[in-house]
Amino acid sequence: MQDFRRLLSQTDPAVFDALLGEEKRQREGVELIPSENYTYPEVLAVLGSVFTNKYSEGYPGRRYYGGQTYTDRIESLARERACALFRAEHANVQPLSGSPMNQAVYFACLKPGDTVLGMELSHGGHLTHGAPVSHMGKIFTFVRYKTRTDRQGAIDFDELSRVAKETRPKMILCGYSSYPRDYDYRAFKAVADDVGALTMADVAHIGGLVAADVMRNPLDGGFDFVTTTTHKSLRGPRGGMILCRAAHARIIDASVFPGLQGGPHMNNVAAAAVTFKKAAEPEFKAYARQVLANARTLAAVFLGEQVSLVTGGTDNHLLVMDTAASFAMDGKRAEEVLDRIGITTNKQVIPDDPRPPLRPSGIRLGTPACTTRGMREPEMEALAGWIVAALRHADDDARLARLAEQVKALCSRFPVPGLAPAPV
Numbered sequence: 001m002q003d004f005r006r007l008l009s010q011t012d013p014a015v016f017d018a019l020l021g022e023e024k025r026q027r028e029g030v031e032l033i034p035s036e037n038y039t040y041p042e043v044l045a046v047l048g049s050v051f052t053n054k055y056s057e058g059y060p061g062r063r064y065y066g067g068q069t070y071t072d073r074i075e076s077l078a079r080e081r082a083c084a085l086f087r088a089e090h091a092n093v094q095p096l097s098g099s100p101m102n103q104a105v106y107f108a109c110l111k112p113g114d115t116v117l118g119m120e121l122s123h124g125g126h127l128t129h130g131a132p133v134s135h136m137g138k139i140f141t142f143v144r145y146k147t148r149t150d151r152q153g154a155i156d157f158d159e160l161s162r163v164a165k166e167t168r169p170k171m172i173l174c175g176y177s178s179y180p181r182d183y184d185y186r187a188f189k190a191v192a193d194d195v196g197a198l199t200m201a202d203v204a205h206i207g208g209l210v211a212a213d214v215m216r217n218p219l220d221g222g223f224d225f226v227t228t229t230t231h232k233s234l235r236g237p238r239g240g241m242i243l244c245r246a247a248h249a250r251i252i253d254a255s256v257f258p259g260l261q262g263g264p265h266m267n268n269v270a271a272a273a274v275t276f277k278k279a280a281e282p283e284f285k286a287y288a289r290q291v292l293a294n295a296r297t298l299a300a301v302f303l304g305e306q307v308s309l310v311t312g313g314t315d316n317h318l319l320v321m322d323t324a325a326s327f328a329m330d331g332k333r334a335e336e337v338l339d340r341i342g343i344t345t346n347k348q349v350i351p352d353d354p355r356p357p358l359r360p361s362g363i364r365l366g367t368p369a370c371t372t373r374g375m376r377e378p379e380m381e382a383l384a385g386w387i388v389a390a391l392r393h394a395d396d397d398a399r400l401a402r403l404a405e406q407v408k409a410l411c412s413r414f415p416v417p418g419l420a421p422a423p424v
């Protein structure tokens with residue numbers, strides 16, 4: 001590995017310099033974007049391996065190119081491990097990432113114009129769940145449901161059932177990228193069964209937490225399809241995966257290839273296989289429990305400081321802070337202030353946000369990455385305090401500089417897996 005680095009430094013100093021800069025940023029800052037994580041050194045090794053050289057259109061035992069002895073082996077391993085981890089009957093591990101995995105399910109089951117019930121973007125849903133700006137929103141007819149902001153973000157299943165009976169969807173979709181609660185999948189399934197709709201859960205954010213059984217598994221609730229990315233709480237390579245019942249295996253596989261994609265990225269598939277092996281180990285369950293405990297600790301400190309959190313708290317790995325209500329500051333400015341002290345978050349719309357997406361009312365924070373570094377409740381208490389101090393004194397440069405030093409000192413005690421310590 002070190003030889004590759006030396007070679008890169010000589011071949012392309014500009015890219016090597018950017019790599020060193022990003023390593024320093026990751027080493028010296030706290031990552032609180034809930035969809036990010038630090039992957040395993042083993043995964044980095046496989047991603048940068050010769051599997052990247054190989055074309056493998058098709059599936060194990062049914063490929064369109066020769067030379068598949070080892071690619072067949074790794075894809076079969078990845079599929080078997082994914083099925084065991086999620087109690088699925090079938091897994092397709094080829095989607096290149098989250099958007100293609102969701103599109104593959106839609107195209108497998110729906111015709112243009114078909115109706116899908118999906119969660120409203122500002123209430124926590126995802127772009128690929130039919131936001132009007134996405135191609136999906138133009139091809140299919142998405143009808144959006146909201147959360148009950150007056151009831152800690154609960155889903156109103158009576159209302160969902162009424163809308164389902166009125167619109168007769170082909171599919172009911174749940175899943176989120178900024179919803180800080182867990183779902184009752186059986187309640188979604190009951191609504192879907194009433195109108196003969198298929199069910200799909202996009203658990204991209206919480207894939208690792210579902211795998212570790214610290215959050216509910218939609219497949220246990222009878223869902224037809226579950227999609228997840230492999231790089232967020234699962235801690236693996238950038239990629240996507242579709243889990244389903246055996247009865248849907250053929251249409252899903254055909255939808256991914258040749259329907260939507262060409263050659264799978266076999267370095268990613270190999271890295272996913274490694275990730276699933278790691279996720280089945282007891283250490284990963286402990287990690288997942290700590291992700292939740294850390295998020296609860298952040299929430300408790302914020303609430304104690306009268307900071308407004310969407311839904312009033314969290315049941316998962318993420319929190320959505322209403323910075324407009326709490327600090328009279330939009331999410332863009334809050335993100336920038338926290339960047340200055342070395343804490344990375346992202347601006348975030350809140351339910352029915354009156355502000356535009358690039359200057360929304362809040363920020364989103366999450367614990368998967370800092371938990372991977374080994375941070376626990378005491379570090380969460382410190383971080384939450386520093387975040388509140390920075391946002392309350394955003395114009396005090398000297399105070400922000402002192403907070404930045406504290407963040408850097410904290411980070412020096414928690415190495416990033418796969419990253420060499422800072423050069424001395």
Ligand code: DSN
Nearest residue numbers: 034035098126177178
């Ligand atoms: N970009 C991911 C997130 O941050 O939630 C989802 O696509």
